[in-house]
Amino acid sequence: MERFYGQSLTWGDCAPFARTAGDRDTFKDPGARCARLTVPLDYANPGGATATLGLLRVAATDPSRRIGSLLVNPGGPGASGLGTAIRSASQAKDTELGRRFDFVGFDPRGVGSSEPAIRCLTDQERDAERAEDDELDASPQGVAKVEAEQRDYARKCVERTGDGAALLASMGTRDVVKDMDVLRSVLGDEKLSYLGYSYGTRLGTTYAETFPRNVRALVLDGALDPEQNVVEELVAQGEGFQKAFDAFTQWCVQRPDCALGQDPAQVLPNYWNLVRPLIDRPVDLGEGGRKLSYSDATTAVIQALYAEELWDTLNKGLGDLKRQRAQTLMLLADTYFERGQDGRYSTTQDAFTAVRCVDDQRVTDKTLVVQAQERYKQVAPFLDDGRPTSSALDACAFWPVPNTSEPHLPKIQGLPPVLVVSTTGDPATPYQAGVNLAKALGGALVTYEATQHTAFLQGNRCVDDAGIAYLVDLTVPPAGTTCDG
Structure with missing residues (x-):
């Protein structure tokens, strides 16, 4: 060394x-x-x-x-x-x-x-993935389609990444901290x-x-x-985003222009009535054939909940959606996914998946998948799509290399x-x-x-x-x- x-x-x-x-x-x-x-x-x-x-x-x-x-x-x-x-x-x-x-x-x-550098999807493939809401189809055919896409994604990560599986195997926290110690010395x-x-x-x-x-x-x-394991972390994060959504709606209902109305008891149904129709009828942006999907709309909301200074933008985006205008919400979603105005994406989403798939124990039990998603909808009702819960496995279930870490209580002398x-x-x-x-x-x-x-x-x-x-x-x-x- x-x-x-x-x-x-x-x-x-x-x-x-x-x-x-x-x-x-x-x-x-x-x-x-x-x-x-x-x-x-x-x-x-x-x-x-x-x-x-x-x-x-x-x-x-x-x-x-x-x-x-x-x-x-x-x-x-x-x-x-x-x-x-x-x-x-x-x-x-x-x-x-x-x-x-x-x-x-x-x-x-x-x-x-x-x-x-890791690279799994092309810019065009990422756009296409975001435009579809396949993961909301809980039918056997829908589950099979999503899992085929996840297998294909894992395969592309190996084929399109320099050093392929060797890099994927070393993407985890275990190896990054060793890099950090080399850097400290240098x-x-x-x-x-x-x-x-x-x-x-x-x-x-x-x-x-x-x-x-x-x-x-x-x-x-x-x-x-x-x-926390990956399931408990998911549920805890759902609780956190619901708490932030509630804070946003409490702020919003005080405003005469609140897109969700002024009745606190109706903000959640009003929100569902805005975003759930996107599952079947995404809104055309009129630029390059892009459409705002349900998943992009919810991603936009999540992006805005990271900081209070984005609440005005979120309220505007939801108000625009009432008039079938999607540019503001799409801009928020593009920010989350790090998509530039030139249509190019950073590699953050691919790297996110690669790290989590080797840092966390993968979930391959379909019963556990459904239970986790049901718990998530219960603690974060604003993210409940109103559809039956899919049992589809994610990309980590098909990842080509083993995980190298798992959650544990650190004991350090x-x-x-x-x-x-x-x-x-x-x-x-x-x-x-x-x-x-x-x-x-x-x-x-x-x-x-x-x-x-x-x-x-x-x-x-x-x-x-x-x-x-x-x-x-x-x-x-x-x-x-x-x-x-």
């Missing part, structure tokens, strides 16, 4: 690392510099094939007082970390954090600018300082398990519960104090998951009272002050620290 841990990085222009139109704009930041890190594709065979990871660094603004690097990851799994480093550094530029740390983002193996940091959002909290937790003596500081924001941030109204990673993770790691918890997904370096002075004091001075906030939104 010496050739990996001892390699030198060559920092240069970030333009070649851009994979989307958004990247090309973001990477024009004059403070951003990019490089490639080489890691073994298979850590059991470090002399074999290699992969390279895209890196982006924004240097500390006071290098004479520099502490080291702050490695950042936005989660996903499958999301690119390069733009996150730029945005986080910008938020912190006038603080001790920005003055004393280099912000370093990385694209995990197979993701974004990293090579080889950056010249004796110990790791890390900021992980959402799925990035699993990376931070697993890194702490694997390399506890190499941890300086971990901020874990929007935590995944370390013990010698770990320094860590900081967990959890938001009371977080729709995607519910508050209790953060409470559970902080307890499991023996860490400090900052509670943020708001409805949004993640909080640190997003404008709340209380949360930011606590996180910055911890990262810079290793000062742990007092027990019970709570910040108002």
Whole structure:
């Protein structure tokens, strides 16, 4: 491993690392510099094939007082970390954090600018998949069709991805944290300082398990519960999104222009009456033959529930849908799927599937599939399509490589104090998951009272002050620290 841990990085222009139109704009930041890190594709065979990871660094603004690097990851799994480093550094530029740390983002193996990169569907195939609501057909023929599509998807992931099954087998958290330790060494940091959002909290937790003596500081924001299996996580997330939907409707009914009306008792039926007809009659956008499907409409709603500042847009989109206009909701759905105006997609959705299929135990019991979906509809009635529940297995049931991790309670000796941030109204990673993770790691918890997904370096002075004091001075906030939104 010496050739990996001892390699030198060559920092240069970030333009070649851009994979989307958004990247090309973001990477024009004059403070951003990019490089490639080489890691073994298979850590059991470090002399074999290699992969390279895209890196982006924004240097500390006071290098004479520099502490080291702050490695950042936005989660996903499958999301690119390069733009996150730029945005986080910008938020912190006038603080001790920005003055004393280099912000370093990385694209995990197979993701974004990293090579080889996973790619399963073409842009046209992704559009076609979104336009169909096949998964809502619970008939034997419908189930067979969906499962054939899922098998085909898994096959395409192998055929269209560089190094095929070898990369897919190494996409999981188990291998990414080993890449992170190589990166820590190459950056010249004796110990790791890390900021992980959402799925990035699993990376931070697993890194702490694997390399506890190499941890300086971990901020874990929007935590995944370390013990939850994929079914329990799905149900908990459904509860979180329903809570956010309820908060949105409580806000909406106070407005004279609320698309769901002013009667709180009728907002859910009114919402169903808007979106359920899309199952049989999607709305034509009049551009390139695209149509808003039911699944795209619900994806648009989910996207808007991630942050309160999107509620106005969501209300407008639902109001437009009443008039058979779908552009606003489609824009929200395109944002979720990272589809650019040029019709091109990032690889995030394919990488998301690839990571989850090797991180989680796959579900192949059809009875369990139906039970999970029924529970999901019960806890998140706004996502109930009103149709019988399908027993179709997902792509992970047909994945060509075995899983390499499974949920468990971390037991770590010698770990320094860590900081967990959890938001009371977080729709995607519910508050209790953060409470559970902080307890499991023996860490400090900052509670943020708001409805949004993640909080640190997003404008709340209380949360930011606590996180910055911890990262810079290793000062742990007092027990019970709570910040108002």
